[in-house]
Amino acid sequence: MKFVDEASVSVEAGKGGDGCLSFRREKYLEKGGPDGGDGGDGGNIYLVGHESLNTLVDFRFKPSYRAEKGQPGAGKDKSGPKGSDMYIRIPCGTSVYDETADILLGDVSKEGEKLLVALGGKKGLGNTRFKSSTNRAPRQTTKGEPGESRSLRLELKLIADVGLLGIPNAGKSTLISRVSAARPKIADYPFTTLVPNLGVVRIDNEKSFVMADIPGLIGGAAEGAGLGVQFLKHLSRTRLLLHLVDLVPLDESDPVENFHTIEKELKKYSEGIANKERRIVFTKADLLGARANDRAKELAMELGIEEYSVVSTVSGSGIQDLIHCIDDLLGHQKNSESSEGIHREVHEFSIRKRQERKSERNKRQRNEDEGQPIVSYEP
Ligand SMILES: Nc1nc2c(ncn2[C@@H]2O[C@H](COP(=O)(O)OP(=O)(O)OP(=O)(O)O)[C@@H](O)[C@H]2O)c(=O)[nH]1
Ligand SMILES: [Mg+2]
CATH class of the missing domain: 3.40.50.300 (P-loop containing nucleotide triphosphate hydrolases)
Known part of the structure; x- marks a missing residue:
């Protein structure tokens, strides 16, 4: 039985909706005040533990995910709806790492446990927000911010007795x-x-x-x-x-x-x-x-x-x-031993090893760049 236990996944949360630029238009009211509503926040991405899953193989076929963006605001002070959050199902016992920064974001170990991995972009503000005593007809709005995007590495430790x-x-x-x-x-x-x-x-x-x-x-x-x-x-x-x-x-x-x-x-x-x-x-x-x-x-x-x-x-x-x-x-x-402690130790060990390998690679690269022979290198 081949057991896939590592997967790389990229996630991108939804962009925030832009704020709206609008002025009230009513009968007998020539110059109404500003009424542009805010956009909606972008959708977040969560990973959720599911006991019925026991492999990360599905991520080989679908390695990237994007949450819904927030909608732009509208006139009449209407806010744009928020982008829906996305929930990605993963097996219980999965450790989630930020691949670029090489840090552990968290462990999902129980059914229904949620881990926020990408925060939706903040909504943009409509021009109503910029009204002041000195500026009654502001034309200023802000754009929605981009959603957070990350490369994740998922690791499923086999759960055996x-x-x-x-x-x-x-x-x-x-x-x-x-x-x-x-x-x-x-x-x-x-x-x-x-x-x-x-x-x-x-x-x-x-x-x-x-x-x-x-x-x-x-x-x-x-x-x-x-x-x-x-x-x-x-x-x-x-x-x-x-x-x-x-x-x-x-x-x-x-x-x-x-x-x-x-x-x-x-x-x-x-x-x-x-x-x-x-x-x-x-x-x-x-x-x-x-x-x-x-x-x-x-x-x-x-x-x-x-x-x-x-x-x-x-x-x-x-x-x-x-x-x-x-x-x-x-x-x-x-349960005499603290499995938490063991996980941390194993994780720190893997990171140390990876860093050692990385610095070794850099050292080799530098030596090659300088045309110098590698004097000592222990694999
Ligand atoms: N006679 C005898 N041979 C055995 C016994 N158990 C395993 N073997 C033989 O020992 C050899 C190695 O067995 P494996 O089960 O593949 O050993 P392993 O520990 O899984 O080896 P790796 O996967 O290489 O780490 C095979 O040729 C088996 O047939 C046993 O109880 N008696
Ligand atoms: Mg064997």
């Missing part, structure tokens, strides 16, 4: 395909998964949870190595992380080292995510047969952990136990 973590090839996609209807690509080479996958795991008729499979992480992921960092943000709203550790890595790497690599990246990326509750899941037990449990115990001791699961997605061993364990952990967990 459980996130899967692990190095490439750890068996994340195989696990989600075993326990849910998600059918991601599975293969014995690293970085098979390129986009996150979501799957609904059914426990019984009434209970289910959502699991997210993200691309594998490698050392340096927090600095942008591999596919890591752009997908770690998807874990910011999960309640539980499963850290999958391959008992028998294909590349003969050390499972303990692999475990620490991922943990280190999480800490570097966000304390909030690193502090989330984790369950360690040793995978591919079938490859060790009867020795799997002993090996898992050995590794757990080395890692200093007491609670863990051992599974094989090939034989199915340990899978049902794991699902019930997740159910327990989700059930027992109260």
Whole structure:
């Protein structure tokens, strides 16, 4: 399942209506006073949260929006009607950024929550407004102001209860395909998964949870190595992380080292995510047969952990136990962490990274302009 989770949208609020220049004309009244009405304000643009939506894909087909303009004023002191406000529906959980200024305008997280993204232009004033004791026949009016226009970037973080973590090839996609209807690509080479996958795991008729499979992480992921960092943000709203550790890595790497690599990246990326509750899941037990449990115990001791699961997605061993364990952990967990804080942290991290990349690009550009070789450049 391809999940579109970023979209660029341009919005332009309505222009304000112009003020009117008019004088009263009545029978027996040759020179009536001014009676030009004001224009109407331009329409605003709001984004509104809708629970029934879960993708930003529609914005790929309609990326620009314009609200109605205010109507001009008229004689007889008639004001022009205001332009109607425009409400654009977006999925709950969308973060809205001003793309040019690179600032977060807000998060829309609940059904019906509104976020003003473009303010309608102010109305123009009719000449009635300029009447004074010294000027009884003003010809002055003002024009309606243009509406605010912005380029927005929308980001939808996948809302999953459980996130899967692990190095490439750890068996994340195989696990989600075993326990849910998600059918991601599975293969014995690293970085098979390129986009996150979501799957609904059914426990019984009434209970289910959502699991997210993200691309594998490698050392340096927090600095942008591999596919890591752009997908770690998807874990910011999960309640539980499963850290999958391959008992028998294909590349003969050390499972303990692999475990620490991922943990280190999480800490570097966000304390909030690193502090989330984790369950360690040793995978591919079938490859060790009867020795799997002993090996898992050995590794757990080395890692200093007491609670863990051992599974094989090939034989199915340990899978049902794991699902019930997740159910327990989700059930027992109260909203202990402040997800607000985590979001802010993740957001600040992304901005810092973007700024670093931008200044690096500028530096390179300057070097190229000056015909100088780049002395040191770390991607
Ligand atoms: N024998 C055995 N092989 C497994 C098991 N789980 C996964 N595999 C194999 O391990 C390889 C990698 O599995 P994936 O599920 O693609 O791994 P991943 O963690 O999603 O990898 P990336 O998407 O690259 O990060 C595939 O060849 C799977 O068939 C298991 O329980 N037993
Ligand atoms: Mg995968």
